[in-house]
Amino acid sequence: MKKAFISKEQAEAIAREYPTPFYIYDEKGIRENARAVNKAFSWNKGFREYFAVKATPNPEILKVLLEEGCGFDCSSMAELVLSRAVGAKGADIMFSSNDTPVEEFVYAGELDSIINLDDLTHVDYFIENNIPFKETMCCRFNPGGVFKMSNGIMDNPGDSKYGMSEEQMAEAFTKMMEHGVKHFGIHAFLASNTVTNEYYPQLAGQLFELAIRLKEATGADITFINLSGGVGIPYTPDQTPNDIAVIGEGVHKKFDEIMVPAGLGDVAIFTEMGRYMMGPFGSLVTRAIHEKHIYKEYIGVDACAANLMRPAMYGSYHHITVLGKENEPCDHLYDVTGSLCENNDKFAIDRKLPKIDMGDLIYIHDAGAHGFAMGYNYNGRLWSSELLLQEDGSVRCIRRAQTMRDYFATFDELPVFNAIEDAIEESGQQ
Template structure:
């Protein structure tokens, strides 16, 4: 069952200061998930959670995670800048990217990040743009289907990421020629699964690969990165992943492979994002309108700009109405935003209590890939983010965008002080265009 949202009284206290819509993060829940993960892998001395910044790129969230001993998994130039600004240093930063620019590799090298190469052609590209570090990782793509038992979990052969099995020894030998001393292996074969056998199965594949490459290439390995993939149960009634089971099974696979190989101890690390923050946030919105045509609609002041997943993937997010959590689910609504797109719907034919204009509507499990996937279609502005502490205190950790923010990047376009009529200077426009 999705986590219980703060009470109506608490939400009214927050909305008295910060207007809806906004994402509300639960600091205590985030800390609890990190601690559970660290305990599950405490058998591995080098274990570290590299939080996937793409999930929730907010400085306050990263500071909270840094205080818990986490590193960060970055995938872009801007995420690297954010990591550096938050005080993450050297091997506290994992840089896993694809179609990577020279500027991104150069910055990653400057910061001393662990670089995770996505393609064999990137070896010489990195050598020319930042240089080859002594410690480096390679992303592995086994191809084919990835199965747990008889269930197909993913189709790596269709994924754009990683090196093939045949390319792995070639890449390691080339990297050794260019000065690399120690290697890591990374792979990501399934997304958002609560099947507790995913990590153990993946780990066994990677541990066996490490042993083979160690023998074949006489290469020293320092790290196996299980990446992300452990998901959360968005729908009520679905199971959670069992971290204690996962940790013990990965440990057993480690002992059966690395433990009997004569190799030195390897760090086993993760890059979880969704599991850490996903269930620990809610999108809080206000019901603005009813519409009664062929169906019953409730329109919110939030839209796909604030939470894209339902429109993009048809993803399910549980919805409750603050103060009506125990009321009968005797109405059926499509819950929508205001975008000029018919897929701007948080729920379709959802059974809910009666929603009245002004009710606070709570959309659950928005802590990962929620605010971070926001955009500005229809000139809509991205919302605020708020952090709720265990003692009930709260603070805004990202303000909502304003029209001034929206217009700021348009050449020659200025907004009057009162944010009224926009003014376009043709001369500035011409200068900008001709430049």
């Protein structure tokens, strides 16, 4: 059974100051999890977790993770700017993007970040646009085909837009060495949200063997291997969570079996987790405001897919707790819906829950990664606030809720803007 990290009483007190819907994150949980990850890979002296900024791009969250020794994986100019703003510099930042504009590569270089190239053509792109190569560069690998694990997990690298073939990796390394690159990293992401302790060790084994072949083929000095993300979380209550200590030891075993005998025992291991680092430590809290009884039973809440799009976009399961009714029987069948003019705006379909009364607080679990970050403004719905439950039990606002004026701000150079301002005043909004 999943347990909320705030009680109904806490949520009601918070909602009096920060109206629903709101996101809330658990600082204590975030820190403890980051320390567990670092401990699991402490056998590797160069280990570092590069948190995927795209998962939760909030500066206060990034500060917490930076304090715990994490770096940041960025994929856009805004993510680079955000990482720099919270104090990350140099090797604190890994820049992994695709279809990248020149100015983003240039800025990543100015920050002295580690640049991870997605495609062989990007080498020529650097040359043609006079973008300086760094002494240390990385390339992303795509083995093609289908990545299948013994427990049935499968993903399809051959249908992915990311990464290079092995032959292209060798060509990229060789060409970059001709332009002054001295040290190389290998990066790959082959499966998403795996809830198994086997994924990282299996991936690591493939990448370790690739590193040996590339070193033999090119003579490149390979200094790190980035296992990227893909370590998932148990969204459903019946799933057994990953054990990061077991995962770390599994990678350790592969490292000792493959890398050490090949004379590559000093290669650093990087990870690049977003979901595992933050998913369970953030939740969306919303309130039941309508009920509807037609062919099904519906509960309407004041959040919508614009606040958390994963269920609508992917059909993803997010567990729901009705705060204050944790011990009541789940004997009612509901669709829990938002207000968007789209029929897929549903947080749950045919979900067994306790009887929900109007005004009840609905706690949507595991929204700490790819939750707020994927928000949007369809139907003019506004972004919620983001709050941090601090280690001392106090709550701090780390992003205020978007206002109507924020939403219309980019019309400020149009003649209609004054009329919009007047209409906002009439509506009683801000």
